[in-house]
Amino acid sequence: MSSRGSDSRPNLFLSTRKIYKAPFVRAESNIFTSGRLVNYRYGSGPDEVDAFFNAKKPWSKVKDKIVGDYIHCYLQTIQRLERPILIVDGFSGPGRFGDGTAGSPLIICDAISATDKGRVGIGCLFADTHPGHRTALERTLVEHIKRGVSEKPFDDWSEALTRALEVGTNSTLFFYLDPYGIKDLEFDMVKRIYERDPRRSTEVLINFNFRTFMRMSGNWGYGDSASEVSLKVKAAKVDTVNRVMDGDYWKAIVTNPSFDKIAREDAVVNAYMERVRRFFPFVYAIPVQDKNETEYAVPGDELARYHLIFGTRSRRAVRYMNDVARNALAPYLNKFKDGLLFDMTPERRQSAPRDLVKEEIVKAVTVKPLLRPDIYEIVIPKFFMQYLVKDYHKMIDELTFKEGRLYPDRSTMHRKTQLNDKTLLSAKPWGIV
Ligand SMILES: C[S@@+](CC[C@H](N)C(=O)[O-])C[C@H]1O[C@@H](n2cnc3c(N)ncnc32)[C@H](O)[C@@H]1O
Numbered sequence: 001m002s003s004r005g006s007d008s009r010p011n012l013f014l015s016t017r018k019i020y021k022a023p024f025v026r027a028e029s030n031i032f033t034s035g036r037l038v039n040y041r042y043g044s045g046p047d048e049v050d051a052f053f054n055a056k057k058p059w060s061k062v063k064d065k066i067v068g069d070y071i072h073c074y075l076q077t078i079q080r081l082e083r084p085i086l087i088v089d090g091f092s093g094p095g096r097f098g099d100g101t102a103g104s105p106l107i108i109c110d111a112i113s114a115t116d117k118g119r120v121g122i123g124c125l126f127a128d129t130h131p132g133h134r135t136a137l138e139r140t141l142v143e144h145i146k147r148g149v150s151e152k153p154f155d156d157w158s159e160a161l162t163r164a165l166e167v168g169t170n171s172t173l174f175f176y177l178d179p180y181g182i183k184d185l186e187f188d189m190v191k192r193i194y195e196r197d198p199r200r201s202t203e204v205l206i207n208f209n210f211r212t213f214m215r216m217s218g219n220w221g222y223g224d225s226a227s228e229v230s231l232k233v234k235a236a237k238v239d240t241v242n243r244v245m246d247g248d249y250w251k252a253i254v255t256n257p258s259f260d261k262i263a264r265e266d267a268v269v270n271a272y273m274e275r276v277r278r279f280f281p282f283v284y285a286i287p288v289q290d291k292n293e294t295e296y297a298v299p300g301d302e303l304a305r306y307h308l309i310f311g312t313r314s315r316r317a318v319r320y321m322n323d324v325a326r327n328a329l330a331p332y333l334n335k336f337k338d339g340l341l342f343d344m345t346p347e348r349r350q351s352a353p354r355d356l357v358k359e360e361i362v363k364a365v366t367v368k369p370l371l372r373p374d375i376y377e378i379v380i381p382k383f384f385m386q387y388l389v390k391d392y393h394k395m396i397d398e399l400t401f402k403e404g405r406l407y408p409d410r411s412t413m414h415r416k417t418q419l420n421d422k423t424l425l426s427a428k429p430w431g432i433v
Pocket residue numbers: 090091092093094095096102103104105127128129130133155156157158178179180184
């Protein structure tokens with residue numbers, strides 16, 4: 001992409017576009033210095049910016065950390081495939097919040113600029129239906145657009161998707177879909193991503209908002225009984241929800257009398273992920289929570305603010321996202337332990353016992369001797385987001401040096417008590433293998 005300017009873009013979208021005033025209160029010269037306040041005119045007009053972008057919310061910071069850290073890892077490693085890389089941010093917003101913090105487009109473009117591009121081109125496509133957001137975004141990204149890292153933003157995510165599928169046939173594609181709600185995530189549209197040639201690397205990170213799902217499927221309350229939910233569902237925007245969810249299977253879940261609000265959330269998100277798993281072998285939900293408890297309240301389990309659904313065909317990608325997501329959620333997970341007498345972590349957020357994870361490590365090595373990175377890629381997908389790679393490293397050390405359940409090929413070790421990533425590990429002593 002960096003080799004292509006915006007000239008190669010079909011005129012179709014540009015020619016139909018109206019010109020609106022720029023959505024800024026003051027001259028742009030003092031607006032775009034990193035970290036400074038941005039003087040947007042807020043409102044819903046075409047030359048204004050949605051009040052949503054006034055200041056970044058705490059949960060958006062968690063989401064941005066996940067996007068930024070993952071894109072950074074992604075760009076470092078995916079270059080090895082030696083194919084052009086295209087990142088699509090389908091619901092991009094103006095690029096910067098009013099409080100000066102970077103929005104996803106800037107986070108992505110900055111990560112690209114900070115990456116040594118090697119021999120492959122890296123580029124991105126953005127889209128936003130709101131003209132005020134597009135105008136602001138073009139100015140935020142002016143330097144990146146000039147350098148050919150990005151094209152001008154598209155008017156709708158479906159256009160950016162079409163463009164990506166057209167120009168990216170041989171590229172590695174990453175899609176970030178972060179709409180306000182869920183109505184724009186029609187499954188048939190998103191499926192165009194999933195159905196791409198499986199020989200090419202394709203990944204998605206989708207913001208799935210269960211609270212919007214609740215609203216659209218009947219605005220039932222957390223405490224509503226299954227029969228109350230059932231009545232409300234009848235009056236809801238059922239067709240839209242069906243199109244997003246790829247069917248009406250969700251109705252049986254939300255009206256199941258044995259589910260409380262937490263069980264409903266888990267079941268709906270899991271069922272949605274099952275649909276995506278028909279296309280991607282690895283699909284996970286990263287719950288981004290509201291930190292709504294006061295300092296003195298006993299922390300409890302709550303619905304997630306939203307889930308980031310991550311889909312990939314690559315075990316290595318799972319390993320990277322595992323650490324990125326675990327680290328980003330650490331402040332939330334730690335509040336169930338830090339300064340408390342007992343571990344109050346809700347059951348669904350608890351990590352599997354280390355003994356069970358060790359068992360899986362030994363099982364993997366029993367099939368054939370493996371290197372440490374291979375073990376990570378086999379075991380981490382089974383325990384996504386429960387332990388960091390450094391924890392697996394420690395467990396492998398314990399299995400080898402304390403418990404005598406793994407046997408290292410000593411000829412590859414530089415020191416007697418230190419494994420490295422080139423050390424083959426076996427479940428039997430080497431003479432017997
Ligand atoms: C949650 S915001 C995105 C925030 C952005 N990811 C960030 O970090 O700054 C959702 C954006 O999607 C835009 N939008 C809504 N419908 C859209 C569509 N069909 N195609 C593209 N953008 C859309 C909205 O105008 C809004 O700017």
